[in-house]
Amino acid sequence: MLQRTAIEPQVHGLKVGSSPIAMAVRRLQRLAQAKGANLERILDEVVEDVLTAAAETEQQIAEQELRIRYLQSLSVTDELTGLLNRRGFRIELERALARAERRDETGLLVLFDLDLFKDVNDTYGHPAGDAVLCGVAELLRQRTRKSDYIARIGGVEFAVLMADTNPARGEALAKKLDRLIIGLVISWRDWESAISASHGVEPYGPDSTLETLLFRADHALYRRKRDLRNIGTRQARPKDHCPLVLPQSAAKLGSDEVPADTPSR
Numbered sequence: 001m002l003q004r005t006a007i008e009p010q011v012h013g014l015k016v017g018s019s020p021i022a023m024a025v026r027r028l029q030r031l032a033q034a035k036g037a038n039l040e041r042i043l044d045e046v047v048e049d050v051l052t053a054a055a056e057t058e059q060q061i062a063e064q065e066l067r068i069r070y071l072q073s074l075s076v077t078d079e080l081t082g083l084l085n086r087r088g089f090r091i092e093l094e095r096a097l098a099r100a101e102r103r104d105e106t107g108l109l110v111l112f113d114l115d116l117f118k119d120v121n122d123t124y125g126h127p128a129g130d131a132v133l134c135g136v137a138e139l140l141r142q143r144t145r146k147s148d149y150i151a152r153i154g155g156v157e158f159a160v161l162m163a164d165t166n167p168a169r170g171e172a173l174a175k176k177l178d179r180l181i182i183g184l185v186i187s188w189r190d191w192e193s194a195i196s197a198s199h200g201v202e203p204y205g206p207d208s209t210l211e212t213l214l215f216r217a218d219h220a221l222y223r224r225k226r227d228l229r230n231i232g233t234r235q236a237r238p239k240d241h242c243p244l245v246l247p248q249s250a251a252k253l254g255s256d257e258v259p260a261d262t263p264s265r
Contacts, residue, residue, distance in 0.1 A: 083158075106167055109161055112197050115197055136197075139184055149161040
């Protein structure tokens with residue numbers, strides 16, 4: 001008969017509460033203590049129990065890993081737009097600056113700030129404001145490169161990181177994005193509105209630091225916003241602007257729905 005004393009050294013450390021493996025161990029102990037127990041039958045049953053327990057444990061671990069990844073994505077994702085949030089964007093910006101230092105790369109940081117957004121919320125309500133934010137986010141997704149990182153880093157502030165990019169080419173792309181944003185028309189229910197925004201651009205290189213880069217880009221943004229305010233007008237809407245009509249469900253994201261998108265790049 002298989003003795004308990006011969007079993008315990010082999011399973012010591014596997015007794016972990018009510019896990020499938022722990023339950024299999026306890027069953028093995030009970031079988032070993034039974035009088036007249038058949039060793040071969042016991043071993044067959046134990047092997048089957050342990051294999052089943054191992055499969056169940058593996059499934060539990062996989063489910064926990066999925067849950068952890070989901071929670072991690074929430075920590076770096078803007079719930080309304082599905083873009084990176086400020087935390088997620090800073091992580092990618094730190095990585096880009098580290099690569100620039102190692103590989104002697106250059107790139108560009110672009111900030112966009114929507115103008116007169118408070119008027120939309122006050123006049124038409126927050127669902128209309130959500131429609132505007134989702135519309136701008138979708139435009140940036142569609143009109144940037146796969147290698148770019150896009151984020152909503154504040155209430156009405158968006159950022160685009162163009163890594164490994166020639167600054168002159170990057171500035172041309174930033175101006176194009178600016179023209180596209182002011183050419184955007186958001187339609188939701190019976191309401192329609194044109195979009196206005198200001199942008200700031202700051203190139204970076206191997207010697208750039210995160211805080212200085214963010215400060216300079218922010219300063220460039222508000223300098224341009226001030227200049228446009230002093231002029232008293234905004235650039236004329238391009239003739240070839242493309243209206244963007246959002247379905248009612250998309251406009252309500254953040255109110256009573258959760259976007260299915262993963263963090264955008």
